[in-house]
Amino acid sequence: MVSELCLSEALLSAAKEVFETMIFMELAESSDAEQKIEGDALLGLITFLGTYPPPPDGVCTNDGVKTGNENNIEGVMTICSGMPCAKAIAANMLGIDGGENLSETEICDAIGEVTNMVMGSVKSRIQGSISNIAVSIPTVTTGYELHYSPCEGASKVLIKVNIDDKYITELSLSYRQRVHNNK
């Protein structure tokens, strides 16, 4: 399977690209593994399917040439931030001072877009290892001290990052081989 280091690097660099380009916030991996997101939080989640290993050169599953591995990988990417961080992200994306006047819809929308863009960037980085990646529409959940746990048999990469040296956010990428390969 794809190495955890490869996925970890792809996830971190994808998130850095999105945060620094679109949100104008600095993102750096946190050295404190014990840091937790406390209180009200938002969890952006997006699922994906892919093929591992990629088909040999010259063989394209889209042409109906089957290798037997099509969509044999399923996975989930999540971004979890506390509410103050989510408000700051939304405010920065929209170019508004502070986030207190933003509606919950706008904040959720912004986190959904961030999740979508990070997954898009991850996809472009790992498509040499996992091909034919199809991505879902992101969903955003709000709640208290949210936490995502992958299902049984899934490998998981979890990265805690500091945003602008002020907020903690958790990025995760989990995947597993599909038990039943529906055709």
Next chain:
Amino acid sequence: MAKSLMIVDDSATMRKIIMRTVRMSGLEFDQPQEAGNGKEAIEKLKTVSVDIILCDLNMPEMGGLEMVKKVREMPACNNIKIVMVSTESSQELIDGVIAGGANGFITKPFTPERFLEKLSPFMN
């Protein structure tokens, strides 16, 4: 005379972000229009004149590809420049979108400089 712009995306937040980024690029447009999907955009195009459309790919009711096809079937809209804005980055897909009638493609995440680069040729 200032060009007119329409932004088509099912996310109201993303429409605001795109508009903000376009303004940051220094490009100026006259009375920007917005639509939440391709179908809404087509309806608006029947009554408003637009020079450039920035359009998402994946939208409910009518996605970007179908909207491009419909716009190219409207004689009054033949000169509209359509630039897709999406998280998709595969060259195969981008080539397909251009072959389908779009004039350009901007991948998210985007910068003001990227908008300037892609839209400047259409401003004269």
